[in-house]
Amino acid sequence: MTELHDDQQAARRTTPGTHAWLEPALLAVTGAALAAGGIAWLAGAGTLADACWAAGTAVAIIPSLAWVISALRRGRAGVDLIAVLALAGTLATGEYLAGALIALMLATGRWLDAAAERRASHDLRHLLEHAPRSARRRTGDQVRTVPLSEVRVGDLLVVGPGEVVPVDGRIEGGTTVLDESVLTGESAHIERAAGETVRSGGVNAGSAFDLRATATESDSTYAEIVRLAQQAGAESAPVIRLADRYAAWFLPLSLTVAGLAWLLSGSAVRAVAVLVVATPCPLLLAAPVAIVSGLSRAARQGVVIRDGAALETLGRARTLVLDKTGTLTTGRPRVIDIAAAPGHSVTEVLTLAASVDQYSPHVLAQAITDEAHARGLTLLPAHDIAEEPGRGATGHVDGTVVSVGKHDGAPLSAWARAADNRATLDGAATAWLSTDDTPTGAILLRDPLRHDAPRTLRRLREAGITRLLMLTGDRTEPAREVAAVLGLDDVHAQQTPADKVAAVRAERERAVTVMVGDGVNDAPALAAADVGVAMGARGSSASSEAADIVLTTDRVDRLADAATIAVRARRIAVQSALGGMLLSLAAMVAAAYGLLPPAVGALLQEAIDVAVILNALRALRLDRTALPTIEPATEQLIRHFAAEHDDLREVIEAVREAADQLADTTGPQALHAVHHVNRLLTEQLLPHELAEEHQLYPALAPALGGPEATATMSRAHTEIHRLARRVATHLQLADANHGHLRDEQLDDLRACLYGLHSVLRLHFAQEEENYFSLAH
Structure with a gap:
């Protein structure tokens, strides 16, 4: 791959404003000529005024002719030819003021278009300019700056405060803080712990850290983004080719109208006036501005x-x-349920499975290990680990042979059939745990939506x-x-x-x-x-x-952002091209009838061109109707309650497990499970729901259009509290009955627990979809 430095230089040669001095210089000269002529005219020096205006017109013809020749070489007969004819026509007919106005219009339009493209492509250029060119490599006690192309996999690099992560790598040492806004479009800083991988292009927002390179420059994330950004341009978009097609018929139409105006009226001035108002050079450039603006807006969204x-x-x-x-x-499977054989606990099943799977690179093994860590379990040392591809892992834990993986095909007992049936209904994968060849538990895993x-x-x-x-x-x-x-x-x-x-x-x-x-x-x-x-x-x-x-960024909603931006940019591009040309056609008709003198027509065309280019720049703005605007404080609240949801998954599953136990037995163990659920509800779940009601929902209301937007969720809170109170009442009745559930209580208590489990699952899913997904 060509080095990034060379890529950046090539990109700069193709970015808008390659001859950055031409547009402002032409604008300055034509503006000075028009102003000098106006001063001379006011002073009564008409001849001098005409000379100044004619000079400004003549100066503008030279670059206009160059633009026409350049377009013809590319096989495009652009409307710049109309500008050349209009400028020449004003000189031939002595309409020097009109010529000076056209020259100023042309210069202003070119300058506005160049400035608009520079603004529109700012974010794309920022990606290129942000790309690192060197890295600081640590060798022993020495740190030396080397070209990025010399970095190899396994090198230990030093990333100082404010520096860009040069290549993809793994953090060595402590926790670091990164600003990945260039990569993701999200302004929030991200914490990365030792051993975590980071992508090139992020900025170190904390103290210096060591980075172990896991990729070379050419294979790193940011290099790929740079390659893509270099290709991001508007010249090949079909909507812009459409603008060229407009020019293909607009040019002969303009010449025809001008010729007819001259032929029918006998006035060459009318023909010049038609050509003046038919000079939309910046107008047809509005389509590229809209497309490039869309590209830029999308880059800001990641x-x-x-x-x-x-x-x-x-x-x-x-x-x-x-x-x-x-x-x-x-793309990251997670544990959704754990079933234990009679005489064994869920904690025991997960601990043993994770103790063996902690040595396995399999994605399901990683999910089991992560779940054990999330529950704060202490894993046991495992020995003689053996893994059979497609079957699972086996090891020795405290003298017991523990296997985790697929079922061996033996007939399933009642508890195992229930777990297998649950996995089928939930569309989950099952990791079976066996100890000394005896099925002990089943762990259900699913890749969550x-x-x-x-x-x-x-x-x-x-x-x-x-x-x-x-x-x-x-x-x-x-x-x-x-x-x-x-x-x-x-x-x-x-x-x-x-x-x-x-x-x-x-x-x-x-x-x-x-x-x-x-x-x-x-x-x-x-x-x-x-x-x-x-x-x-x-x-x-x-x-x-x-x-x-x-x-x-790892967010699929960025696809919706891109689609919204694309639809809007295309609509604005077509609107700019068609709308501007219709206005020009109307002005041409008025000029053909002698209603618009050349000087007035030039001013009118200038206004049309400026308006259309400014309209094209609207594509830079994000459609605010796409997503609600969330305040930073509210976003922090969302993240807080989202984290609590993860912690409360065990509570939801405990509710269903208690209901299952009541279906099997009504003895002390089942009642104990219900008491345990009641404590979890009282101490963890209900305080969470109350906090959401009084903190999160009022904070979301302004962004969502008022409190009615969260009314349905509030009603779910009411139902959760009602069912929880009903479970507590059943327990009070059982305590009054010497710790035993009456027969008439069982059906209602089971219904309460199963109903509470269903309501909680639905409520959590709705909140995560409607509210938590709003956090960037």
Whole structure:
């Protein structure tokens, strides 16, 4: 790969304002000529005034002619030719004031357009300028600055305060604080602990830390973003080619109208007036400004788009094809339930399983270990670990042979059948625990849906997507469950990469199709789609290379942001081109009838051009109707309560386990489980719900349009408290009955517990989807 420094230099040569001095110089000269002529005219020196205006006109002809020749060399007959003819016509007819006004209009339009593109592409250029060029490598006790191209995998680098992380790597030492806003578009600082991986491009917002390189410069995250940003331009967008097509017929039309005006009226001045108002050089450049503005706006949201064509195509897409794992789901399986054989506890099952799985690199083993750490369990030392691919791991723990993995196919006992049935209903994978070849427990795991996925798909439908399809290599049951929750139009499970390509091609025949994925197996489908979108924050480099759009933050809602921006930018681009040209046509008709003298027409055209370019710059602004604006303090509250949700998962499962025990027995053990649930409800869950009601919901109300937006959730709080009080009342009745439940209590108590479990699951899911997904 070419070094980033060379890439940046090449990028600078292609960015707007390559001849940055030309536009302001032309504006200064033409403005001075017009002003000098005006002063001379006021002083009664008409001849001198005409000379000044004629000089300003002549000066403007030279660059205009150069722009025409440049366009013709590229095979484009642009409307700059009209400007040259108008300038020459004013000199030929003695309309020197009109010529000076056209010259000033042309210079002003060019300057405005250059300034607009500089502003619009500011964020894209910032990505390039932000790219690191060197790194500080530690060798023994010495630290030496070396070119980034010399960094190798395994090198120990030093990243000082305020410095950019030069390559992808792993933190060595303590916790560090990073500003990853350039990568993600999110302003909040991120803490990374020792051993965690970080991506290049983040800024060290804390003290210096050591970084162990895990990738070279060319293979690092930021290098890929730089490569994509360099390709981000507007010249190839279909909407801009459309503007060229407008010019193809606008030019002969303008000449025809001017010729007819001259022929029918016998006045060359009318013909010049027509050409004056038909000089929309900056006007047709408004479309590129709108597209580049859209690219810039997307970059600020953590979305890197390769070029204007991808943005424009996304703006008219009607079908969206999505991968499941890592795209609609988090890509990180988590434990959703644990079943223990009679005589064993959930804590024992998880501890033994995690003690063996802590040595396994398998993604499910990692999820089991993470769950044990989250519950504060102390793992036991395991020895003689052996792992059979596709089967699981086995080891010795305290003299006991412990196995974690697939079931061996032996007949299942009653508790195991119940666990297996639950896994089937929940679409979960099961890790079976055996001790000394005896089934002891089952751990159910599932890749959870992203909290922001439902809101994202609703926003995509609002942006014009009419068909949502999921393609996944996963099993049919979990795929259908995800599709049902999200309201997808169709789902295809157990898909190979070739199947995905065929499906995408079939969809392309019906409508413009976007494909979203994150894995190596998604790369062919991404390349086959009209627009490929890669989840680049954790996805494979292969999918990023094949994609037209890369989401640099691990949030699927950035796709909805990109679609909203694309639709808006395309609409503004077409609006700017068509609206401006219609205004010019109306002015041409007025000039042909002699209603607009050349000087007045020049002023009118100047106003049209400026207005249209300013309209194109609206694409820089984010559509505020897309997402509510959340205050930083409210965002902190959201994160706080989201973390509490994670802690309360055990409470929800304990509610159902107590109900299950009541279904099996009514003895002291079942009553003890209900007492335990009551304590959890009283001490943990109900205080959480009250805090949400009195802290979170009032903070969200202004952003969501008032307290009515949270009224449904408040009603759920009321139902949770009612069911909890009912459970407590049953326990009081049992205590009054010498610690025994009456027969007439059992059905109602079981119904209360199962109902409470269902309400809590639904309520948590609704809050996470509607509220917690608003936090950036």
